[in-house]
Amino acid sequence: MTTIEYNHIVKKAQGRFNGGIHPTECKTLSNQQAIQSLPLPNFLILPVQQNIGQPGEIICQVGDEVSQGQLLVDNTEVFGANIHAPLAGKIIAIDQYPTNHPSGLPQTCLKIKTAKQQVSTELFSPINWQQVEPQQLLERIKLAGIVGLGGAAFPTHVKLAAQPINTLIVNAMECEPYITCDDRLLQEQSQQVIQGALISAKIVNAKEIIFATEDNKPDAIKQLSQCIKQIKSEVTIKIIVAPTKYPSGGEKQTIELVTGKQLPKGKLPASMGLLVQNVATLFAVYQAVNKGMPLTSRLVTLTGNQIKTPGNYWIPFGTTIESIMQHFDISDFTNQPVVMGGPLMGQPIFNYQAPVTKATNCLIFNIAATDEKMWLTQSTQHQPCIRCGECDKACPVDLLPQQLFWFSQSDQWDNLENQGLFDCIECGACAYVCPSEIPLVHYYRYGKSSIKTIQRNHEKSEKAKKRFEFREMRLARAKEERALKHKKAAEARKKAAQDKKADPTGKQTAINEALARVKAKKSAQNSTNPQPKE
Amino acid sequence: MSLSSPFFHQALSTSKVMLIVCIALLPGIIVQSYFFSYGVLINVFFCSLFAIIAEYFVLYLRKRKPWKIIKDNSALVTGILMGIAIPPTLPLWMSFIGVCFAIIVAKQLYGGLGFNPFNPAMVGYVLLLISFPVEMTSWLPATTITPNVPDFSDSLNLILFSQTSNGDDVEFFRQLADGYTMATPLDFTKTQFTLGLMTSEILTNETLLKSHHAWHLVNLAFLVGGLILLFLKIIRWHIPVAFLSGIILTSYLLYYYDPNLFMPTSFHLTTGATMLGAFFIATDPISASTTPKGRLIYGFLIGFLIVLIRAFGGYPEAVGFAVLLLNLASPTIDHYTKPTIYGHNLEEHANE
Ligand code: SF4
Ligand code: SF4
Numbered sequence: 001m002t003t004i005e006y007n008h009i010v011k012k013a014q015g016r017f018n019g020g021i022h023p024t025e026c027k028t029l030s031n032q033q034a035i036q037s038l039p040l041p042n043f044l045i046l047p048v049q050q051n052i053g054q055p056g057e058i059i060c061q062v063g064d065e066v067s068q069g070q071l072l073v074d075n076t077e078v079f080g081a082n083i084h085a086p087l088a089g090k091i092i093a094i095d096q097y098p099t100n101h102p103s104g105l106p107q108t109c110l111k112i113k114t115a116k117q118q119v120s121t122e123l124f125s126p127i128n129w130q131q132v133e134p135q136q137l138l139e140r141i142k143l144a145g146i147v148g149l150g151g152a153a154f155p156t157h158v159k160l161a162a163q164p165i166n167t168l169i170v171n172a173m174e175c176e177p178y179i180t181c182d183d184r185l186l187q188e189q190s191q192q193v194i195q196g197a198l199i200s201a202k203i204v205n206a207k208e209i210i211f212a213t214e215d216n217k218p219d220a221i222k223q224l225s226q227c228i229k230q231i232k233s234e235v236t237i238k239i240i241v242a243p244t245k246y247p248s249g250g251e252k253q254t255i256e257l258v259t260g261k262q263l264p265k266g267k268l269p270a271s272m273g274l275l276v277q278n279v280a281t282l283f284a285v286y287q288a289v290n291k292g293m294p295l296t297s298r299l300v301t302l303t304g305n306q307i308k309t310p311g312n313y314w315i316p317f318g319t320t321i322e323s324i325m326q327h328f329d330i331s332d333f334t335n336q337p338v339v340m341g342g343p344l345m346g347q348p349i350f351n352y353q354a355p356v357t358k359a360t361n362c363l364i365f366n367i368a369a370t371d372e373k374m375w376l377t378q379s380t381q382h383q384p385c386i387r388c389g390e391c392d393k394a395c396p397v398d399l400l401p402q403q404l405f406w407f408s409q410s411d412q413w414d415n416l417e418n419q420g421l422f423d424c425i426e427c428g429a430c431a432y433v434c435p436s437e438i439p440l441v442h443y444y445r446y447g448k449s450s451i452k453t454i455q456r457n458h459e460k461s462e463k464a465k466k467r468f469e470f471r472e473m474r475l476a477r478a479k480e481e482r483a484l485k486h487k488k489a490a491e492a493r494k495k496a497a498q499d500k501k502a503d504p505t506g507k508q509t510a511i512n513e514a515l516a517r518v519k520a521k522k523s524a525q526n527s528t529n530p531q532p533k534e
Numbered sequence: 535m536s537l538s539s540p541f542f543h544q545a546l547s548t549s550k551v552m553l554i555v556c557i558a559l560l561p562g563i564i565v566q567s568y569f570f571s572y573g574v575l576i577n578v579f580f581c582s583l584f585a586i587i588a589e590y591f592v593l594y595l596r597k598r599k600p601w602k603i604i605k606d607n608s609a610l611v612t613g614i615l616m617g618i619a620i621p622p623t624l625p626l627w628m629s630f631i632g633v634c635f636a637i638i639v640a641k642q643l644y645g646g647l648g649f650n651p652f653n654p655a656m657v658g659y660v661l662l663l664i665s666f667p668v669e670m671t672s673w674l675p676a677t678t679i680t681p682n683v684p685d686f687s688d689s690l691n692l693i694l695f696s697q698t699s700n701g702d703d704v705e706f707f708r709q710l711a712d713g714y715t716m717a718t719p720l721d722f723t724k725t726q727f728t729l730g731l732m733t734s735e736i737l738t739n740e741t742l743l744k745s746h747h748a749w750h751l752v753n754l755a756f757l758v759g760g761l762i763l764l765f766l767k768i769i770r771w772h773i774p775v776a777f778l779s780g781i782i783l784t785s786y787l788l789y790y791y792d793p794n795l796f797m798p799t800s801f802h803l804t805t806g807a808t809m810l811g812a813f814f815i816a817t818d819p820i821s822a823s824t825t826p827k828g829r830l831i832y833g834f835l836i837g838f839l840i841v842l843i844r845a846f847g848g849y850p851e852a853v854g855f856a857v858l859l860l861n862l863a864s865p866t867i868d869h870y871t872k873p874t875i876y877g878h879n880l881e882e883h884a885n886e
Binding site: 017021023024177252256262263264267337339341343344345346347348381383384386387388389392393396397398399400402403419420423426428431432433435437439441442445 | 820
């Protein structure tokens with residue numbers, strides 16, 4: 001086994017974060033083999049929105065022949081990301097299909113029948129990034145449809161627009177068990193990832209690039225440091241190695257490990273002059289800029305005890321889980337969820353028709369051995385909370401998970417918010433250690449969504465109330481003004497009658513009336529409120 | 535409930551945690567029954583049995599699946615703790631009342647495991663102490679200092695019928711060779727102080743020293759069990775450490791204030807239920823404070839109260855009262871000792 005050599009490039013992390021857990025890593029299953037590809041799938045189910053933010057406009061039709069890399073969904077929104085054809089083929093349907101969307105609802109997808117012959121066409125011309133303006137690089141990244149590939153799928157061009165940035169942190173922690181795609185990518189494509197980092201650093205004008213990783217990836221660290229040594233750049237590049245502990249890859253935890261400081265509540269990393277990017281994202285940046293390739297596929301860790309050859313595979317977006325299962329001959333896997341993402345924060349997928357998307361970094365095909373508690377695929381009745389405090393010891397953001405559980409179980413929303421529910425990063429460390437096996441994170445998600453619904457309803461009713469009050473007020477004022485007018489008119493009539501008696505010729509009346517008119521005009525000018533219209 | 539992350543889980547379960555607590559109590563039980571006869575074992579057995587029956591009964595009435603829940607072993611822990619805490623000759627019907635009250639009222643009426651604000655074993659214990667003060671303070675002398683040691687059938691008969699087959703009652707077994715009746719060291723010192731004796735005089739009393747020796751060893755055995763729990767990470771260090779510091783500091787200050795009126799620290803640490811309380815009773819997590827800082831305050835105040843009650847209170851043993859009082863305070867303690875959430879204090883500074 002490789003050992004880590006510490007020197008002026010490779011350094012130990014100075015910071016630390018509270019809590020955290022040490023789950024079984026299960027990484028050697030998949031990080032020993034070189035990166036591979038799968039044979040072409042017969043068809044793709046390509047969701048038209050794969051980013052956080054707004055959907056884009058579909059610019060193709062059923063029946064269109066598309067070439068690889070062709071723009072299919074044009075997204076000009078600020079938080080938008082384009083979608084390109086992962087493979088050449090023919091669009092055979094645009095319809096609702098099941099996906100991995102957290103809502104569980106089907107999404108609009110393009111169904112593409114892939115062509116037998118794949119000719120790769122360059123969509124963009126390669127750019128020599130050293131010689132162009134940052135704006136042009138940013139433009140390219142937006143066109144290429146790049147989003148954060150760590151799982152959040154936040155459009156990268158938006159993130160790269162943050163200013164001023166001093167340090168670009170490359171998050172290569174990959175702290176979740178099973179996942180090894182970043183590890184493997186760094187082992188094989190360090191050079192390209194560093195180029196991607198330098199491009200990003202140029203865009204945000206960062207002076208320093210820090211690769212942050214855990215000490216369980218000695219091979220990747222070795223590769224990376226060798227490549228860094230060869231690079232000549234005024235940007236300093238360093239590797240900071242943290243002890244392996246979950247969830248060091250959480251953005252807040254990474255920042256604390258690297259800088260020794262916590263990110264103040266409600267602030268973005270940019271407030272500390274930091275920008276955090278994921279390894280795979282930087283590789284995609286490199287591909288888009290240097291190779292002119294839009295983001296149409298990604299490295300996915302395929303692992304679990306049901307896969308005979310676990311490893312990391314390049315998979316075009318839209319490849320269904322089913323076709324992957326066919327390739328690996330996974331047959332006795334019925335009614336079991338495939339876990340998309342890691343075992344601690346991943347998502348169970350029961351519908352194997354769901355496709356790989358930009359947010360998919362890992363697929364785990366596991367069947368629990370009987371009475372094995374390490375792998376939960378069935379929700380069972382949990383035992384009550386005994387307030388043992390194991391969970392608060394594990395929480396990386398210093399919450400009291402047992403109190404959150406207590407308040408969410410009894411629907412005490414205010415207390416739940418006061419306990420910091422919205423600071424919870426849903427890392428699952430608490431549920432992992434809970435001896436009563438309470439699905440704590442499930443309760444927190446429930447609490448969060450309940451509170452959000454209540455807030456929305458509250459806002460709605462507040463708005464309705466305001467509208468109602470305003471209407472009431474308006475009506476009341478109109479009524480008052482009408483009454484005043486009538487009163488005045490009545491008085492005027494009375495006066496006129498009296499005046500007629502006193503002034504039969506009407507001369508005095510004419511003068512009075514003229515005076516009254518002047519007065520009325522003046523008062524109308526002074527009044528800022530125009531006459532209400534009913 | 536639908537399946538959601540995490541899918542990983544570590545192996546230790548609540549049932550196991552409780553079971554390990556029971557096992558860690560064994561050294562203490564064995565030493566205690568060596569010095570105080572078979573009655574200890576008999577009590578532990580019956581109290582556990584009653585606890586499980588009572589739990590079954592209530593769960594049955596509440597239409598839960600009793601066996602599934604009893605498997606969490608929490609009733610067993612309550613039963614064993616009560617069996618240890620009561621005198622080795624307490625009539626069985628009294629233990630029955632105490633255990634049933636603990637399980638049915640103090641635990642299940644509040645909603646069962648996890649919802650009880652008070653430590654059930656201590657509620658049962660204190661109920662008995664208040665209702666039957668004489669029987670509850672009638673401890674036997676250590677077997678090492680008395681000629682009248684009850685054998686197994688004597689103990690059983692005392693517990694079941696309050697007298698042995700020879701017609702001897704509890705008082706017979708409590709008498710020492712010189713005709714005095716022996717009490718626990720705590721009782722003994724209490725009476726001696728009221729008789730106007732000074733600490734130095736009390737501490738030279740032969741019988742006290744011998745009897746105290748037995749309690750030394752009992753406490754040592756519970757300490758060993760407690761350390762096992764700490765080592766296995768079943769309990770966390772906060773409460774025991776704070777509890778013992780509370781005892782040490784308070785007793786030291788009192789003794790320093792007047793060495794003639796108060797017992798020294800070493801006496802408080804090794805007598806009565808000190809170690810049992812520190813590692814097995816105050817650490818009951820459900821009724822304790824649950825924040826890291828709160829646990830320290832909680833433990834310290836229990837230790838503090840124990841010494842105060844022992845020194846000034848009407849009852850010689852104080853663990854039960856002190857624990858229940860702090861159970862009452864723990865929601866408040868929790869409220870004021872919330873840990874600082876990641877990034878929170880910074881935000882306040884930033885706004886300043
Ligand atoms: S780990 Fe589980 S049982 Fe223990 S305090 Fe936390 S939620 Fe309760
Ligand atoms: S899921 Fe939330 S409460 Fe639980 S450990 Fe992670 S951050 Fe803390």
